[in-house]
Amino acid sequence: MTPSDTPEQSEFRQDALSGRWVVLAPERAKRPLGLSNVKPHVRVNVERAVCPFCPGSEAETPPEVYAAPGPASTPWQVRVFPNKFPAVRPIAPDTHGLTQRFDMRLLPGFGVHEVVIEGRAHETEPTALPDDVYTRVLIAYRERIKTLGADRRLDYVSVFKNVGAEAGASMAHLHSQLIASPFVPNDVREELAGAEREHKFSGWCAYCRMLVGTGGRKPPRFVAESSGFLVICPFAPRFAYEMWVLPKEHASHYETITDSQALDLARLLKRVLTALDAAAGMPAFNYFLHTAPLRTPPMPHYHWHLEITPRTARAAGYEFGTGVFINTVMPEKAAAELRAAVPAGL
């Protein structure tokens, strides 16, 4: 039996690296939604009377820790500053340290929570972001990871983006966030362990293998590519139309991305996000970076990537109770639809 033989039959699939099972249940897409049910996949942006992320409101936000000037006399095009309502915050170094007592392990919430403002214009759609601005955003990620990596109390920087209220965004003006933590987050730790196990067993980077097609063909569930990057739907996606973006050349650390690779990636992201809107009807979505922990040497087994997770369904009791997600769109079908909707590259 191969994945595509029986498109309407449910399948359980396991992601080889995280060990995570998912349920692929195309039949369940036929389920009627209740009369008053909010369609969970429609993107709704949260607008405020005055946008504190627009130029002129700089004093409303904490002072910036990074800024990328635009061309000519533009003071900034991308700004990074501490989140005003942080999940974590820097604290005095001497209060840092693990407390372990019976089944309790706790760390004071030392960390860094920052917001990356993507452009001066009040854009709400990533696909509308000019190439040079999007490139500077991707460079800002790199620079913040490098800078934060110098603090030895921090082990990991998670970069993520929420688009639409359903995806957790509380501000419309395009922005990303990053949270630096004194531990490697749960899912990344599992992925790293799985990738290392796979590499020991086969000698391959499991991600490099995902990018290889057989007989000169594109890799399975191919969506799009640029000169340096490939986009696929993963084998065991948690979300309908989920996509992974990976560099073609093996690289474990996002920080190694060059300026020209960032431009290439920005253009590709705009193409696949355009395809996502067309194929899945403008869903709210998140994307997030999975990269190697801070201050680690280059890893032959790990391969940084960006995961794009449309919020096409609501996670409910089964998902939160088991960690197993139900996805009603087979990734083979999602990839075909996305592929057909990707605009031509430059």
Next chain:
Amino acid sequence: MTPSDTPEQSEFRQDALSGRWVVLAPERAKRPLGLSNVKPHVRVNVERAVCPFCPGSEAETPPEVYAAPGPASTPWQVRVFPNKFPAVRPIAPDTHGLTQRFDMRLLPGFGVHEVVIEGRAHETEPTALPDDVYTRVLIAYRERIKTLGADRRLDYVSVFKNVGAEAGASMAHLHSQLIASPFVPNDVREELAGAEREHKFSGWCAYCRMLVGTGGRKPPRFVAESSGFLVICPFAPRFAYEMWVLPKEHASHYETITDSQALDLARLLKRVLTALDAAAGMPAFNYFLHTAPLRTPPMPHYHWHLEITPRTARAAGYEFGTGVFINTVMPEKAAAELRAAVPAGL
């Protein structure tokens, strides 16, 4: 430093059994929500013109696989039938089997997905369910786990409940669901492994230890108790006002619950769900059962429990990207508020 010393300071806490880190960020509760933002915590029920779960609509649903008659001449008080839009379904036994190829592990989606109708009356609030009906629901869980356990292709039965649209419910009439799968779900597998490791290390059941207070006091983060069960807020909750319900006597398998224990549990659940509504403002919520896999012997290290997870915040890019949840209410504070709101027992 102890958990309660610094209530407004963020903390990272790790659940000792699952290894899952969470961020406890009380300050983040002050974050303003956008003007047009839907309050994610308000419970909204999805009503239909004609409820297919009410008496008289039995023909609209698949034939029942289990029914508990009510007193006197009531034909049923609790009904269980296959989900009309299943995530998984029974298939011919000869097509069952694991396919493994490179990084792909897949199983045909063999399984069972059932709906448990909780009472004849069109109730939408679990706290309004009469004790005898709620008891029959809890007994129905037991009976279905026992019956499904006879099928050797199935490894696990997940029982869960979605209340409110935000928690994934698409029908208002009170009901639970169960999904039986040919594997042990991700989160349960991790919890089992953690509990076994803990037991080997300390000789204790880690859950039994959670139920013990020091110096004759109640256990930490105590919420409520009945003669047979205890409710606590866990040390590292993913959700604000999250509660765990555990039997006082060690038991690894939910199937061992007696009828009188089911009544005791039903009454306690109604009390703590009443407290949840009062303390957290009628949130949408899920609850789900964590119990030992099917056909396993009694386990000294595992302890079945019910996790109640209010949907007080939307999981966003950080949560889905890292598995790390941000929770703005410290469990010590949540437990105190819940405790104060629990109505007296019978």
